[in-house]
Amino acid sequence: xxxxxxxxxxxxxxxxxxxxxxxxxxxxxxxxxxxxxxxxxxxxxxxxxxxxxxxxxxxxxxxxxxxxxxxxxxxxxxxxxxxxxxxxxxxxxxxxxxxxxxxxxxxxxxxxxxxxxxxxxxxxxxxxxxxxxxxxxxxxxxxxxxxxxxxxxxxxxxxxx
Amino acid sequence: xxxxxxxxxxxxxxxxxxxxxxxxxxxxxxxxxxxxxxxxxxxxxxxxxxxxxxxxxxxxxxxxxxxxxxxxxxxxxxxxxxxxxxxxxxxxxxxxxxxxxxxxxxxxxxxxxxxxxxxxxxxxxxxxxxxxxxxxxxxxxxxxxxxxxxxxxxxxxxxxxxxxxxxxxxxxxx
Numbered sequence: 132x133x134x135x136x137x138x139x140x141x142x143x144x145x146x147x148x149x150x151x152x153x154x155x156x157x158x159x160x161x162x163x164x165x166x167x168x169x170x171x172x173x174x175x176x177x178x179x180x181x182x183x184x185x186x187x188x189x190x191x192x193x194x195x196x197x198x199x200x201x202x203x204x205x206x207x208x209x210x211x212x213x214x215x216x217x218x219x220x221x222x223x224x225x226x227x228x229x230x231x232x233x234x235x236x237x238x239x240x241x242x243x244x245x246x247x248x249x250x251x252x253x254x255x256x257x258x259x260x261x262x263x264x265x266x267x268x269x270x271x272x273x274x275x276x277x278x279x280x281x282x283x284x285x286x287x288x289x290x291x292x
Numbered sequence: 293x294x295x296x297x298x299x300x301x302x303x304x305x306x307x308x309x310x311x312x313x314x315x316x317x318x319x320x321x322x323x324x325x326x327x328x329x330x331x332x333x334x335x336x337x338x339x340x341x342x343x344x345x346x347x348x349x350x351x352x353x354x355x356x357x358x359x360x361x362x363x364x365x366x367x368x369x370x371x372x373x374x375x376x377x378x379x380x381x382x383x384x385x386x387x388x389x390x391x392x393x394x395x396x397x398x399x400x401x402x403x404x405x406x407x408x409x410x411x412x413x414x415x416x417x418x419x420x421x422x423x424x425x426x427x428x429x430x431x432x433x434x435x436x437x438x439x440x441x442x443x444x445x446x447x448x449x450x451x452x453x454x455x456x457x458x459x460x461x462x463x464x465x466x
Contacts, residue, residue, distance in 0.1 A: 174315050175308035178410045182307020183300050186405050190296060211415040219419065233416075234315050239307040241414035243336040244343035245405070247444035251344075251452075254445070270437060274418045 170230045177235020181211070185240050201249035201265050204242060211241035212273040216280020221288035295394065299401040306406015314411050329420035329436050332413065337443045339412035344451020346403050352459045354396035356384055 188210075189203030196202070215237040218228055246269060253262040314335055321331030384392075417440055424433035 171312060171315075175312050178311025179304035179308035182310070182406050182410045183304040185307075185409060186300055186303040186401065189405075208414045212418050215415040215419055230315075234318075235308075235311050237415040238314060238413040239311045239410035241416075241418075242409040243412040243414050243417060243440065243444055244339040244408045244448075245412075246414065247340045247441075247448045248343055248347060250441075251445050251448040266441070269414075270441075273414060274421055277415075277418050277422050 167226075170226050173226055173231040174235040177231040177237075178239040179235075181236040181239030181241075184236075185242065199261055201246075201253065201261070204245045204249060205265065205269055208241045208246065208269060208273055209276055211237045212276040213280045213283075214240070216277035217284035217287075218280075219277075220281035220284025220286075222285070223288060295397065299397050302398050302402040303406040303409075306402040306408075307410035310407040310410025310412075313407075314413065329417075329424060329432075332416050332420055333436065333440055333443070336412045336417060336440060337447045339408050340444045340447030341451040341454075343404060343408045343412075344448040344453075345455045346400075346408070346451070347448075348452050348455025348459060350396060350400050350404070352455070354392050354399070356389055356392050 185204070185207040188207045189200075192198060192203035192206065193200065215233055218232050218237070221228070246265075250262065250265060253259075253265060317335050318328065318331050321334070322328070326334075417436070421433045421436055424430070424436060
């Protein structure tokens with residue numbers, strides 16, 4: 132069976148699942164009862180590492196550069212998009228990829244709430260040029276980076292998966 | 293460095309909780325038959341409302357060093373009743389200012405950077421947009437982007453307003 136682009140295969144409860152990288156674990160049957168403690172632990176662990184990495188990126192940005200404050204969250208969002216693209220492109224199955232890397236690490240490394248707060252402050256301070264750069268780089272940079280990550284992931288691991 | 297290490301630990305703990313709540317919400321959304329991109333949109337918007345509220349709530353109670361972002365806003369007139377609370381409080385002794393600053397860093401690190409940062413996500417949103425585009429549903433992908441951006445900012449404003457309304461009495465009395 133031909134594998135669709137950006138799809139991951141994984142085997143859960145005796146059923147071969149085809150997901151698009153969004154069904155992160157075995158909750159496809161619609162109940163939390165099927166999410167194992169192990170998977171929850173992986174999501175929590177990945178989320179902890181991702182959030183801590185985002186915080187440290189913003190600390191480094193504020194201490195080492197004179198760039199505006201929103202560039203820290205921007206860097207974390209772009210990095211997370213690249214990593215999740217690589218994860219999807221690799222075609223790797225299993226909880227470490229889906230729960231730890233994608234749902235946990237990438238999910239917590241990137242954030243929408245801090246981005247929206249930064250955008251709101253930029254609007255209220257009438258920093259229109261910075262607002263345009265922030266929105267432009269985040270959306271026009273982040274989403275294509277997922278494609279780039281997929282290509283990298285397919286090139287590095289796709290053939291082996 | 294010690295302060296950064298403690299805050300990083302608080303952020304990590306909050307991030308783990310936030311990621312777990314998001315994943316559980318995705319499962320609940322899938323069980324209710326809501327499209328995955330819709331679930332992420334709802335989570336992100338609710339997270340933005342909470343972020344706006346917590347931002348105002350924490351800043352109005354713990355910010356006394358005059359370095360908060362709210363005081364630079366052009367809508368300060370909308371913050372009537374709480375105006376001035378974010379500015380430098382020269383009546384407080386230095387140790388008290390330092391204590392409040394540590395509390396603010398720890399609480400905002402755990403709740404805002406950690407829990408809400410881990411709850412809301414940009415990468416999963418981006419992956420949903422890519423998936424919609426690959427499925428030929430370009431209009432839906434654009435709608436997802438527009439709604440996420442618009443409702444996200446709207447959510448922050450709503451959260452700030454809720455924070456202002458619930459903080460006014462506290463601020464006037466303090």
